[in-house]
Amino acid sequence: MAESMQGMHRTHRCTELSNANIGEYVTVMGWVQKRRNLGGMIFVDLRDRTGLLQLIFDQNDLSEEDFSKAYGLRSEFVIAASGKVEKRSGAVNENLKTGDIEIRVDVLRVLSEAETPPFPIEEGINTREELRLQYRYLDLRRPDLQRNLMLRSRVATLSRNFMANEGFLEIETPMLTKSTPEGARDYLVPSRLHPGTFYALPQSPQLFKQLLMCAGYDRYFQIARCFRDEDLRADRQPDFTQMDMELSFVTEEDVMSINERLLQHLFKEVLNVDVQLPIRRMPYREAMDRYGSDKPDVRFGMELHNVSEVVKDCGFGVFTGALANGGSVRGINVKGQGGMARKKIDALVDMAKGMGAKGLAYVCVGMGEGGAHKSSFAKFMKPEEMDALVSAMEGEHGDLLLFAADKDSIVFNVLGSLRLEMAKQLDLVRKDDFQFLWVTEFPLLEYSEEQGRFVAMHHPFTMPMEEDLQYLDSDPGRVRAKAYDIVLNGNEIGGGSIRIHQEHIQEKMFEVLGFTKEQAHERFGFLLDAFKYGVPPHGGLAYGLDRLAMLMAGADSIREVIAFPKAKDASCLMTQAPDAVDQKQLDELSLAIHIVGDEKKEQ
CATH class of the missing domain: 2.40.50.140 (Nucleic acid-binding proteins)
Structure with missing residues (x-):
């Protein structure tokens, strides 16, 4: 008792x-x-x-x-x-x-007293994640999770203190905001006092922190809860935490400099790791060309080779067809893996197809009969063409060369992912090897086939590079942004930009995105109005605190550093949320539920 x-x-x-x-x-x-x-x-x-x-x-x-x-x-x-x-x-x-x-x-x-728990309260247990999430209050007793949450708490505390010492003010922004559907889907909250209308939970404090700059607060910081109704992955949750900041009268270098010192401070204090400054910088185009990713893992090589010029006149129709359609042919050299089992190579081919490629071509250098190259497309190539291709790939006896041929977006996605998969299989990286990188000069816009228009790569408030403003009308895809992402070991841990602070440029940006003046003012009128009353040049950055803590803790998922995370379908297995609500609550909100599916129901 x-x-x-x-x-x-x-x-x-x-x-x-x-x-x-x-x-x-x-x-x-x-x-x-x-x-x-x-x-x-x-x-x-x-x-x-x-x-x-x-x-x-x-x-x-x-x-x-x-x-x-x-x-x-x-x-x-x-x-x-x-x-x-x-x-x-x-x-x-x-x-x-x-x-x-x-x-x-x-x-x-x-x-x-206690009943026997459904799994051992021990470090490193091999228990189904669903069971751990159902009994999360027990799972949280395990020493490894407790260490993770204490590390996360320390990161937050150190960040607050650092930012306060740098002159930042911690200011809270609203949780109930206006829906501005440009990006991920909003979580909507019905209003009881204004029937038929809805608030949105914030995807980020972006607009409010820009308004704080308009209001003269100069340096703002917040550890902010944010919400996005999107499909989940290992590093995604419907509700998550940002370490958010905004600064006035700054350039990109100013923002990057203060964040470099913040990261140096956190890693030294929490992990006793020395981060060397300045952190390396790499333009977006270079990152894509070399690594097939805008968040490259630079802890190992295996960089992409563009062999389009080498194969443009070869006899392999897959290569020449991709080039004729405006694509490219690129490859990676997996050193010493030419003897990889066919079953494993086939698995890589299936992986490539799963990412939209029509296939994956390969060469096992010198692994055929009599020292010839063993290849999936050798019969379509003259010996001298194959030798030139192997030479362009810096291939040596025993290497495995993997090629993708398609439009650039698919080629980058396939080879960038295969590069990471090979590094994982070959154990080329360590979790305690922390390699930072700034990726800069992102495209301002990207074309959405689905929407039939250009959309903002980051958000509509990102400042174009001045020298590229001339292309906003004639060649929008050419315009680079004053945007910068901080990348750690192949993970984007933070992203930011210098913002547009001139009303005419902001209105032009909305025009390029396909908004009429009326639509722009309907969605963002309060921001555009504020721009009429004196706006300082400003910029900022936001970290994903969950992802940063995950990497610092050496965990494989952000669920390992969040006290009460959601499962992959955005449900809470412990509380059984989301759940139905009483009819009385729906009536108070003037709501009726109509579920569309195989069976249509009304509540």
């Missing part, structure tokens, strides 16, 4: 005790990790968020009642124990921070 603390007061967490406390009388509280019964003596490993501490219950030191309670302890019971800190009577446990001490308990309170 559970007891109260009965006047007991915790003096220390488990690992706050050390040899320096030997002889002191202390009180600790936590969860029973393990109990060992040695007859007249019972040993218990007590666990709290700091780690483990051994308690010893000697029949000679305790009342009969307390020893009986100690005998009945089970895993996950919550207890309070008082006693004297002693040097361990048995062997020292080198794996524990408190491995050379123990507490000889003379008072015990069982604060809460």
Whole structure:
């Protein structure tokens, strides 16, 4: 039966005790990790968020009642124990921070009993993620998750302090905002007081932080909750956290400089890793040409080779056809893997097809009969054409050359992904090798086949490079943006830009995006109106705090650094959200539900 603390007061967490406390009388509280019964003596490993501490219950030191309670302890019971800190009577446990001490308990309170949990509360367990998410409150007791969340907390605290010292003001922006559907889908919130109208949950504080610059606050910072109704991946959640900032009277270099110092500070304080400054910069076009990605992992080579000129007159129709359609032929050299099993190569071909390619061509350099090249397309190539291609790829005996031929977007996607897959299979990267990169000079716009118009690559408020303004009407796809992403180990951890602060350029941007003046003012009128009253040049950046914490913790998913994450279908397996609501609530909101599907229902 559970007891109260009965006047007991915790003096220390488990690992706050050390040899320096030997002889002191202390009180600790936590969860029973393990109990060992040695007859007249019972040993218990007590666990709290700091780690483990051994308690010893000697029949000679305790009342009969307390020893009986100690005998009945089970895993996950919550207890309070008082006693004297002693040097361990048995062997020292080198794996524990408190491995050379123990507490000889003379008072015990069982604060809460526990049923047997559905999985062990241990580090590194191999339990189905669905079960872990269903019992997340138990999963969060595991030491590895607790370390992750404490690391995340430390990152947030250090960032706040750093930004405050740099003159930033922490200002909250609204959670209930206007829907401005340009990008990901909004989460909508119906209004009771204004029937038939809706708020949107913010995808970012973008517009409000620009208005704060208009209002003269100069340097703004916020750890902001944001929401996007989009398909999920390992590094996506419907609700997530941004570390958001905006600065006035700055250039790209100013914004990048302060963020370099922030990252240097965080990695030194949290991981004792020295980040060398300045961080390397790479234009978007170079990143795509060399790595097939705008967030390249530069911890290893295997860069893309453009062999379009080499194969433009060859006899292989797949290559020449792609070039005739305005595409390109590019490849990667997987050094020393020419002997890869055909089954594995076929899996790579299937992977390429899954990303939109018609196939994947390959050459195993010198791995055929008599030292010839073994290739999926050798019969279409003259020997001298094949030799020229291998030479252009810097191929050596035993290398595996992989080629994609299609429009550039598909070629980059396929080879960029294959490059990462090969690095993973060949174990070419370490999680504790932190390689930062600024990617700059992004295209301002990209053409959407689906919408039949240009859309903003980042958002509609990004400033074009002045020298490219002349192309906004004649060649919008050529215009580069004053945008910059900070990339870590192949992950975009933050993105930002210098913003448009002139009303005529902002209106021109909306025009290029296909908005009429009326549509632009309907959606963004409050921003355009603000631009009439004196706007400083400004820019900013926002980090995905979840993703940054994931990489710093060495985790594989942001769900490992979020206390209560959603599953892949955006549901909460613990609370069973989303769920139906009472008809009374719907009536108050003037809402009726009409579910469109195989069966149409109304509520």
